[in-house]
Amino acid sequence: MESTLIKISIVEDNIYMREGWESVLDTESDFCVIGSYGSCELAFEDSSISRSDIVLMDIELPGMSGIEGVSYIQENHPGVNVIMASVFDDNQHVFDAICAGAIGYLLKKTGPEELCNAIRSAMEGGSPMTPEIARKVIRLMQPKQTGADKVKLSDRELEILKELSTGKSYQAIGSSIFLSEDGVRYHIRNIYKKLHVNSRSQAVAKGFKQKLI
Amino acid sequence: MESTLIKISIVEDNIYMREGWESVLDTESDFCVIGSYGSCELAFEDSSISRSDIVLMDIELPGMSGIEGVSYIQENHPGVNVIMASVFDDNQHVFDAICAGAIGYLLKKTGPEELCNAIRSAMEGGSPMTPEIARKVIRLMQPKQTGADKVKLSDRELEILKELSTGKSYQAIGSSIFLSEDGVRYHIRNIYKKLHVNSRSQAVAKGFKQKLI
DNA sequence: ATAAAGTCGACATAGTTATGCAGTGTTTGC
DNA sequence: GCAAACACTGCATAACTATGTCGACTTTAT
Numbered sequence: 193m194e195s196t197l198i199k200i201s202i203v204e205d206n207i208y209m210r211e212g213w214e215s216v217l218d219t220e221s222d223f224c225v226i227g228s229y230g231s232c233e234l235a236f237e238d239s240s241i242s243r244s245d246i247v248l249m250d251i252e253l254p255g256m257s258g259i260e261g262v263s264y265i266q267e268n269h270p271g272v273n274v275i276m277a278s279v280f281d282d283n284q285h286v287f288d289a290i291c292a293g294a295i296g297y298l299l300k301k302t303g304p305e306e307l308c309n310a311i312r313s314a315m316e317g318g319s320p321m322t323p324e325i326a327r328k329v330i331r332l333m334q335p336k337q338t339g340a341d342k343v344k345l346s347d348r349e350l351e352i353l354k355e356l357s358t359g360k361s362y363q364a365i366g367s368s369i370f371l372s373e374d375g376v377r378y379h380i381r382n383i384y385k386k387l388h389v390n391s392r393s394q395a396v397a398k399g400f401k402q403k404l405i
Numbered sequence: 406m407e408s409t410l411i412k413i414s415i416v417e418d419n420i421y422m423r424e425g426w427e428s429v430l431d432t433e434s435d436f437c438v439i440g441s442y443g444s445c446e447l448a449f450e451d452s453s454i455s456r457s458d459i460v461l462m463d464i465e466l467p468g469m470s471g472i473e474g475v476s477y478i479q480e481n482h483p484g485v486n487v488i489m490a491s492v493f494d495d496n497q498h499v500f501d502a503i504c505a506g507a508i509g510y511l512l513k514k515t516g517p518e519e520l521c522n523a524i525r526s527a528m529e530g531g532s533p534m535t536p537e538i539a540r541k542v543i544r545l546m547q548p549k550q551t552g553a554d555k556v557k558l559s560d561r562e563l564e565i566l567k568e569l570s571t572g573k574s575y576q577a578i579g580s581s582i583f584l585s586e587d588g589v590r591y592h593i594r595n596i597y598k599k600l601h602v603n604s605r606s607q608a609v610a611k612g613f614k615q616k617l618i
Numbered sequence: 619a620t621a622a623a624g625t626c627g628a629c630a631t632a633g634t635t636a637t638g639c640a641g642t643g644t645t646t647g648c
Numbered sequence: 649g650c651a652a653a654c655a656c657t658g659c660a661t662a663a664c665t666a667t668g669t670c671g672a673c674t675t676t677a678t
Contacts (some may be wrong), residue, residue: 290546291616319539323531329542330532333503348655359607361634374657381637382655390636391664394454395573400613405503561625574664587627594667595624603666604634 197353198315201227201244203235203261204277205246205253209300212246216304223311232264242269246311249294251278251285264326265295270368272385277302286325296320343386350404357396357405411528414440414457416448416474417490418466422513426461429517436524445469445477455482459524462507464491464498472501479506486527490515499538509533556599556615563617565592570609570618 200217202225204210210228217223227240233243233255242268247265251258262274275296276289286297296319298310321329345353355365362373362380369376384390387398399405413430415438417423423441430436440453446468448454460478464471475487488509489502499510509532511523523533534542558566568578575586575593582589597603600611612618 246502287546290543293547295540295543313536316536318536318541319543320536321539321543323529323533325525326532326534326539327508327530329546330503330508330534333500333542333545334506344464346654356606359602359604359610363634372657374659375655377636378656380635384636389572391572391603392635393569393609396606396609397570397572397613397618398617400610401456559624576664587625587629588625590666591626593665597666605665 196390197224198222198311199224199243199245200311201225201229201235201240201245201247202249203229203253203258204250205230206250209250213307215309217311220308223308227326230254232261233259235261236264241265241272244272246314247272247274249274249276250300251276251289252280259285259292262289262292262294275310275314276318287328290329297322297325330400343398343404344387345383345404349379349383349386352376353383353395353399354382356380356392356405357399410437411435411524412437412439412456412458413524414438414442414448414453414460415462416442416445416460416466416471417463418443419463422463426520429520430524432522436521443467445471445474448474449477454478454485456486460487460526461524462484463491463513464486464489464502465493472498472505475502475505475507488523488527488533500541503542510535510538556611556617558596558599558617562592562596562599565589566596566608567614567618569593569596569605570612 194289200223202210202213202217204213207230210230214225214228217225226244227235227238229235229238231253232249241247249258249261253261256264258276258278262276265272265274273296275298276286276294277298277300278285279300289297296310296314298307299322304309313320324357351369352365355368360368362376365371365376366373380392380395383395387395389395389398396405413436415423415426417426420443427441428439430438431453440448440451440457442448442451442544444466455493462471462474466474469477471489473490475489478485478487486508487506488511489499489507490513491498492513502510509523509527511520511533512535515523524535564582565578568581573581575589578584578589579586593605593608596608600608602608602611609618
């Protein structure tokens with residue numbers, strides 16, 4: 193009935209918090225705390241981070257912040273899943289952490305049972321988050337356009353807009369989609385009209401903003 | 406002790422499923438099912454959608470799909486929160502739904518208790534999702550760059566890259582950031598070198614892809 | 619102190635783009 | 649059958665871009 197242990201490292205400067213987590217996690221039969229540090233600097237001198245399945249990391253740390261810590265781990269040990277934690281429901285930092293590579297976010301007030309569930313969820317491919325963070329993340333995914341100024345480009349135009357973003361000349365685009373240089377010109381004119389722009393870079397920018405590209 | 410009821414509408418073509426949800430939700434003292442329909446077409450003829458706090462909507466529907474339904478609701482009743490549901494863990498559709506404006510996603514196998522919790526979470530500003538979806542969403546937020554080919558532009562270069570995306574000429578950029586035309590040229594050269602491109606549109610495209618803009 | 623790196627200003631020019639105008643077919647709707 | 653919309657081709661040109669090269673000044677590191 194014994195399955196592989198989930199190896200966990202902790203980076204947290206508050207010793208009571210840290211020892212609290214340690215004791216909670218160590219009493220679970222499927223968890224094993226293999227490292228516990230008061231700062232990123234101390235943690236990265238050691239090898240336990242690289243051997244961890246999960247790193248539980250505070251955001252507010254003396255010296256290297258948790259955000260920088262996540263970046264470091266992502267670059268050097270891409271397979272390690274970092275779950276951030278903060279006493280504060282500080283959205284900016286949370287988003288920075290996610291962008292830096294964290295796969296989840298917990299509040300420190302999270303109870304022992306939820307903490308354990310979050311870690312198991314993270315191991316199973318989930319991303320433990322507070323509901324508020326989840327909503328903000330969803331909102332970020334949604335296009336901002338109101339629908340009124342929604343632009344519809346034809347397939348041909350979309351095709352050419354994508355070519356534009358690669359920096360090709362009229363001639364080069366023509367060759368790659370089997371159309372004359374002037375044919376490409378014709379479509380680009382129309383793209384400009386539809387997007388209300390008058391340069392390639394503007395068109396590409398709008399294309400990205402409106403998720404056409 | 407009586408607080409405001411959460412008004413819920415259901416759009417689901419399978420009548421057993423629909424009635425199952427209805428009975429589950431109606432037994433909760435804080436919920437009130439104000440509408441229940443077998444298709445979007447039927448639902449949108451009625452006014453209950455517009456009065457709903459939450460709409461529980463199937464993705465796979467005859468006629469107008471749930472995805473289209475969400476778009477419609479978003480455009481016409483932006484304050485209504487739509488939670489999508491699907492029997493299938495079909496990521497593409499889920500993402501389409503989220504992009505169309507859904508604020509959460511549930512599997513139909515979700516139990517009664519979880520369903521109720523999801524609705525309450527949605528009302529409190531959360532975004533109920535399966536763990537797998539949550540992880541994918543997080544991944545979407547994270548820059549795709551591997552870290553090896555990560556590019557660092559200076560503040561000045563970033564400033565100019567943003568100007569580039571607006572389609573300004575060298576001269577116009579120079580005026581707006583108080584720099585000579587040739588100064589702008591100098592920076593754009595360097596941006597091109599760092600991004601390994603040789604045109605404005607390519608630079609803008611890379612800027613968006615690497616989330617520099 | 620000397621070198622190296624970063625930030626500009628100036629000048630030149632081949633090459634590319636944006637845009638206007640004028641045709642030629644094809645498809646679509648009425 | 650005729651107008652209108654669409655998808656091109658052709659041509660022309662002012663304007664703008666990409667790129668090389670030279671020099672000056674400032675900051676940073678050694």
